[in-house]
Amino acid sequence: MSSADEVPAAGGGSSNNINYRGQLVLFPLPFQGHINPMLQLANILHAKAGFKNITIIHTDLNSPNQSNYPQFTFKSISDGLSDESCSLINLDTSNSVINFLNKSCIDPFKACLCKLLAQVVEDDEPPVACLISDALWHFTQSVADSLNLPRIVLRTSSMSCIPAYATFVLGQQSYLKTSSLKQELSLMTEKDRQSIIYKGDSEEGNKELIASMIQETKAASGIILNTFKELEEAACLALTQDFRIPIFPIGPFHKYFPASSSSLLEQDRGSISWLDLQPISSVVYVSFGSIAQVSEAEFSDMAWGLASSNQRFLWVVRPGSVCGSEWLESLPKGFMEEVGERGCIVKWAPQQQVLAHKATGAFWTHSGWNSTLESICEGVPMICSPCSYDQPINARYVTDVWRIGVMLDNWRMNRREIGRAIKRVFDMDNDEGIEMRQRSKSLQHKVNLSLQRGGTAYRSLENLVDHICNLSF
Template sequence: MSTESRPNDRRLALFPLPFQGHINPMLQLANILHAKGFKITIIHTVFNSPNQSNYPQFTFKSISDGLSESKNINFNLDTTNPVVNFMNRSCIEPFKDCLLRLLKEEPIACLITDALWHFTQSVADSLNLPRIVLRTSSMSCILVYAAIPILNENGYLKTTIQEDPIPDLAPITNKDILKVFNDEFKEGKLELISSMIKNTKAASGIIWNTFKELEESAFSVISQDFCVPNFPIGPFHKYFPAYSSSLLEQDRSFMSWLDQQPDRSVVYVSFGSIAQMDEVGFTDMAWGLANSKQRFLWVVRPGSVSGSEWLESLPEGFIEEVGERGCIVKWAPQQEVLAHRAVGVFWTHNGWNSTLESICEGVPMICSPYSYDQPINARYVTDVWRVGVMLDNGMETARVIKRVIEDKEGGEMRERSKSLQEKVNLSLGKGGSANQSLENLVDYILTL
C-alpha cells in the first residue's frame, strides 16, 4: 500500500530505542511520514545504530549513550531493562544538545520518541517542543502496564499462580503477570513502566502500531484514560514492500528449500532478536520438532542458547532424525517467510512485531512467551482472537505442533487468522480506520 504525499516542508525528529523490536517500527513510521511529505531526522544512540545506507532519504544524528564507558552492562534478555534505565539517565544531556543544534539549523515541527525514552518528555518541555510517543506494543499491553501499581499492591506480582483472569483485565491471568516480571530486575522494571506511563500521558499524542478493529475494547478504554489524541495507524510494515532494518545479517539460502515444501506444511520457529533460552529448553524444542514429524524452518540466533555459540547444544542424533524435513538458519527475512504459501504455523515468543506480522499473513501461532509484553500478546492470541495455542510447561510439544498443522482445530485457527488478515487490509485501505487515523495524524502534526 502506498500513501499520497502532500506538499509540506516540516521537519520531524524521531528517536528510536536501540533494540530490534523498537528500531524496526520507528523506521517504518519514518518512511510512512516521509511519504506524507515530512522531512525526517533520525536521532540515534551509538549502541545498535541503524544502517544509514538503507535510508538515504533521512538525516541521521548520532548521540553518546554512555554504554561504552560502562563496564558492568551486558546486552541480553536478563539485562535489557537495566540498560534502558541506564540510558534514560545517560542520554539526557547528549539528546538535549543534539536537539539544540538541530533547532539552530531549522524548526522542528514535532519530536517523536519511543515511549520507553521517558526522559524525553522533560527535554521536549524545556525546549517548548511537542512530543508524540510511539508505543511499539499493543494497546492491551499498556492497559496492563498502567494497572501494575494496583496489581502489585494486591499481591499479583508474588509467586502465587492463579489461572483465572484478573478482574477488569480479562483475559490476563496472574500467571501472565508473573511472566512479565520473571527476572531479578523486577524493581527496575516497575520503575521503568511507571515512568513510561506517566510521560506517555503527558505527551501531545500517541502513535500505535496496531489497528482499531483488532483492539476495539482497549482503544475505547485508552481514549478515556489517556487524555491525548491516539492514532492507531498500523500495522506499519504493510505500508511499504518489506526491506530490512535488521541489526542481524539475514540468511536467504533456505528459500529454495522452502519453495519445495507443500502448502501450509512448514513450522516456522523464531524467538526474535533478544530472547535467550537454556540448554534444557533448547533440547526440548529440538526433540519436539523432531518428534512432530513435521517440516520446519528454525531460526537459531547465534548466542541465543546460554553457553553456546550456535548449534553445539543440539542433541545427539537430532540431525540424522530430521534429515531433509528440517532447515536451521541464523536469521531470516521474517515477513517474507510468513507470507510464503508453505508456512503452516508460526512458533513464536510473541513479540508484538512478530505477532502482527503473523496476523497480517493469516498464519496461526504456537505461543511461547518469555517476558515484557509477550505474555500479554500471547494471551490475546489464544483467548481473544483465538488464532493460536499456548505451549505451557508440561505440554507435549510434538502433539501441539500436530494439532495446529494437521487437526481440525488448526484449520479453524487458520480460518480465523484469514478473517483477521482481511480486517487488516480493509483497515489500511481507503476509508479504513488505520488509513483515516494516518490522515488525522498528519493533520494534527501540521497544526502543532
C-alpha cells in the same frame, strides 16, 4: 496500501505533491523490536505523508545502517555504555539498560536537539514540527517541554499492554471499569501476571520504568501505535478515555511497503529457497526474536519436540541464543539424521517473507509484538512461548481473545508438549485446527481493509498528518 491509496495531505491536496514545511525528529530506542517500527514509521511519514525533512537521532548502541536510508539525516549521541556492557545485554538486563539510558542520554540528547534547532534557525529552514520518540524514552518529555517542542510518543507494543501493565504491575483499577476490557484482562492467568515483571531485572526498576512510561506518555501531544483499531477495540476505547490525548493506531507499519527490514542481523536468504521446495502450509517457522535466550536443556527439548511432531520446520537459531553455545553445538546427537531434509536451521531469516510464504503453516514465536503482528497480517496461526514483559500479554490475546494460536509457555517447554502443540495447529481433522485458521484469515482480511482508503488505519494516518501540521502553528 498501494500508490492509489496515498494519504491526502492536510488541506485536501495529494501527499505526493506537497513537501511539508515542518521538519520531524525521531528518536528510536536502540533495540531491534523498537528500531524497526520507528524506521518504518519514518518511511511512512516520508513516502506516504509527504514529510521530506526527517532527522533520526540514535545512540551508539545498535546504531542503524544509514546507507539503507539516504532520505533521512542521522545524528549520533553517546549513550554512556561501555563495549563490555553492550556485549552483555540480554533479556535479563534489558530493562536495567533502558533505565540507565534514560539517565545517561539526557544531556547528549538535549545537546543534540538544541544544536539541531539552532541550526534550523540559522539556516532559515522550515521549523521542527515535533519530536517523535519511543514511549520508553520517557526522559524526552521533559527535554521537549524545556524546548517548547511538542512530543508525540511511538508505542511499539500493543495497545492492550498499557491497561495490563497498569492493572497487574502498578495495581491500578481504572481500566477494569470498561466491561469489554475487564473481560479481556480477566483471561490473564496468575503465571501471565508473574511473567510480566521479568525476574532477571530489578522488580522495582521495572515498575519505575512502566510508571514513568505511562505518566510521560499521558503528558505528550499524541500517541502513535503499531496496531489497528479492529484488533484492539476495547483497549482503544479505554486509552482514548484515560489518556485524553489524540491516539493514532495506524499500523501495521510494515504493510505500507513491500517487505523490507532494518534488521541488525544478516538474513539468510537460503531459507526462502528451502521454503520454495516445501508443500503449501506444511512448515512450522520457529523464531524467538533478537534477544531471547534458552538453556541447553530447553534447546534439546525444542529439537526433539520438532522431531516428534513429524512436521517440516524452518528454525532460526540466533548465534548466542543458546546459553553456553556459539551456535549449534548443543544440538542433540542424532537429531539432524532423524529429521533429514524436512528441517532447515538458519542463523536469521527474512521474517516477513517467511510468514508470507505459501509453505508456512504456523509460527512458533516468543510473542513479541512485531512478530505477533506480522503473523496476523499473513493469516498464520501461532504457537506461543512467551517469556516476559509484553510477551505474556500478547500470547494470551493470541490464544484466548483472538483465538488464533495455542499456548506453550516456559513451564511446559518439554518435547512431548512441543510436539503436541505443533500437531494441534496443523491438525485439519478436528474443528480446533480448522477454526483457528479461519479466524487467522479473517483477521488478515480486517488488516487489509483497515489500510485501504477509508479504512480505520488509513483515516488514522490522515488524522496524524493533520495533527502534526497543526502543531506547527
